[in-house]
Amino acid sequence: MSNIKLLEIKNLNKSFDNKEILKDINLSVSGGKIIGLLGKNGAGKTTLIKLINDLLTPTSGEILINGKKVGVESKKIVSYLPERTYLNKQMKVSEVMKYFKDFYSDFDYDKAEKLLKDLDLDINKPLSKMSKGMQEKVQLVLVMSRKAKLYILDEPLGGVDPATRDYILDTILSNFNENASVIISTHLISDIERILDEVVFIDKGKIVLQSEADKLRNKEKSSIDEIFRRTFKC
Amino acid sequence: MLNKLLKYDLKYMIKNMSVFYILSLFFSITTRILFSLNETVMVKIIGQISVGCLFAMIVNILINTMMRSWIRFRDSIYKDESYLTHTLPVTKNDIYNSKFIQTLVFFIFGFLIILLSLFIAYYTKDRWLELKGVINAITTGLEFNTTLFVISFIAVVFLEVFNAIQCGFFGIILGYKNNNGKIGLSVLFGFVSYIVSQSIVLLLLFIFGLFDSSIMNLFTNNVLIDTSSMKLLIVLSILIYILIIGLMSILCKKELNKGVNIE
Numbered sequence: 001m002s003n004i005k006l007l008e009i010k011n012l013n014k015s016f017d018n019k020e021i022l023k024d025i026n027l028s029v030s031g032g033k034i035i036g037l038l039g040k041n042g043a044g045k046t047t048l049i050k051l052i053n054d055l056l057t058p059t060s061g062e063i064l065i066n067g068k069k070v071g072v073e074s075k076k077i078v079s080y081l082p083e084r085t086y087l088n089k090q091m092k093v094s095e096v097m098k099y100f101k102d103f104y105s106d107f108d109y110d111k112a113e114k115l116l117k118d119l120d121l122d123i124n125k126p127l128s129k130m131s132k133g134m135q136e137k138v139q140l141v142l143v144m145s146r147k148a149k150l151y152i153l154d155e156p157l158g159g160v161d162p163a164t165r166d167y168i169l170d171t172i173l174s175n176f177n178e179n180a181s182v183i184i185s186t187h188l189i190s191d192i193e194r195i196l197d198e199v200v201f202i203d204k205g206k207i208v209l210q211s212e213a214d215k216l217r218n219k220e221k222s223s224i225d226e227i228f229r230r231t232f233k234c
Numbered sequence: 235m236l237n238k239l240l241k242y243d244l245k246y247m248i249k250n251m252s253v254f255y256i257l258s259l260f261f262s263i264t265t266r267i268l269f270s271l272n273e274t275v276m277v278k279i280i281g282q283i284s285v286g287c288l289f290a291m292i293v294n295i296l297i298n299t300m301m302r303s304w305i306r307f308r309d310s311i312y313k314d315e316s317y318l319t320h321t322l323p324v325t326k327n328d329i330y331n332s333k334f335i336q337t338l339v340f341f342i343f344g345f346l347i348i349l350l351s352l353f354i355a356y357y358t359k360d361r362w363l364e365l366k367g368v369i370n371a372i373t374t375g376l377e378f379n380t381t382l383f384v385i386s387f388i389a390v391v392f393l394e395v396f397n398a399i400q401c402g403f404f405g406i407i408l409g410y411k412n413n414n415g416k417i418g419l420s421v422l423f424g425f426v427s428y429i430v431s432q433s434i435v436l437l438l439l440f441i442f443g444l445f446d447s448s449i450m451n452l453f454t455n456n457v458l459i460d461t462s463s464m465k466l467l468i469v470l471s472i473l474i475y476i477l478i479i480g481l482m483s484i485l486c487k488k489e490l491n492k493g494v495n496i497e
Contacts, residue, residue: 016495017413050496054320057493075323086317090249102238103322 004067006031006150006181007052012061014047014205021047022205025061031149032178034195036213036224037185039202040232045185046083048202049154053080066149076105079148083155083185085135089128093121093138100142112145115171133160140168144175151182157191165191189225199224201231235324239332243306247340250302251295255347258291262351269355288355295344300395303337304402308420312410316496326490330403334483337399341392377461386468393475400482401428407489431478438474439467 007029014022022044029035039045050056052063054070065074087096093116100107116123119137127135140156153172157165165188173195176182186192199216201209208231209216213224220227265288268281310319311329319329366380373383405424410416443450448463449470 055496
């Protein structure tokens, strides 16, 4: 079996205007895990995710995805959901689906169609005519309809009503294969706690804790949510 | 992947530009019809309005092609849509080349629509012969083939405008490297790179002038240059612009490949 990690981050630093946002981040992720990237607002979660997705350029350090530097090959196997709506609003949902099919060879058009139908979303509707919440659901469906090796979801529950959160979590759980991993960034820990295999706590640009979720719960005799509240108490 | 990127870039432009193309052709037809009717005062007034609208659309095609190219470039590389652009399995070179070709295609297409609109609105055999006469007079004086003269003249104007558009791209790339004042800096860097590119054109012409006294006359006095030097000047201008556009394109891609920092 190969020792290549799905994601390996070595001594990663990122600064803006001489202000250090991420400091000496080291992280490795293997296949078949759901990892919670947890931290307060402004802790550096989104910055880290954007670096992995080539949306930011590291100040120093290295990011390897499946053993390769971030680039065309890594993007073929990473499915990323940003925390904002990013699709061209002039397009209809069906056009965006074709767009994904054109660029991602692992995109399952039929699956996306089915998931959109489940969510009662009309594929012939332009995105501009949809609410922000509906657009976010479309994005989630598109991202989860890829047969990627690594899914990176930045605040997937942020703008969604509590009733839909469970559906989203079920969608995530039932739509990635067992060798793939999912990194979920959120501060809504209680909502996702049940699905996490590992947790990474990030604070002030540093990883302060990385552990298997069950081990941590047993060690601290409390839920991840409670541990988080204790760790980051203001 | 370049062809796929280009497909969507062209679709975007056609969606946003088609209204101007349709209106330009529409007003060219109305102008034609109104000027062929009996000249009552009211028809004359409406005819003049139609002419005004036609030229407004022509100006709109030119300005919008330029502005839309810049906006499309900025939006898909640095705004919200960039979250998709930069996570597609495509190279930064392909992303840039797609924008470059898209601008080129729509600039040529817009130009053809303008020519077609003017043709519809104003073509008569007499006017055509008159225009031909004027061009022939110029080209005979310059000992130039008429068709070649028209093509060369259009090519110089086209390359000049295209250079300006690409300077805008370069300005955006440099402007968005900064964390603050991105739009202002983009305009500033775009303007500076345009001035620099024009200075290089002049500098290279000056260097050629060292070997050709009639081209040097352009810099030293206000005497008209002779016909063979005029030809050389046009050919040189075309070659220099192609060289500058090529170099600017390489520079843009080099800067883009250094990475982006999306908000």
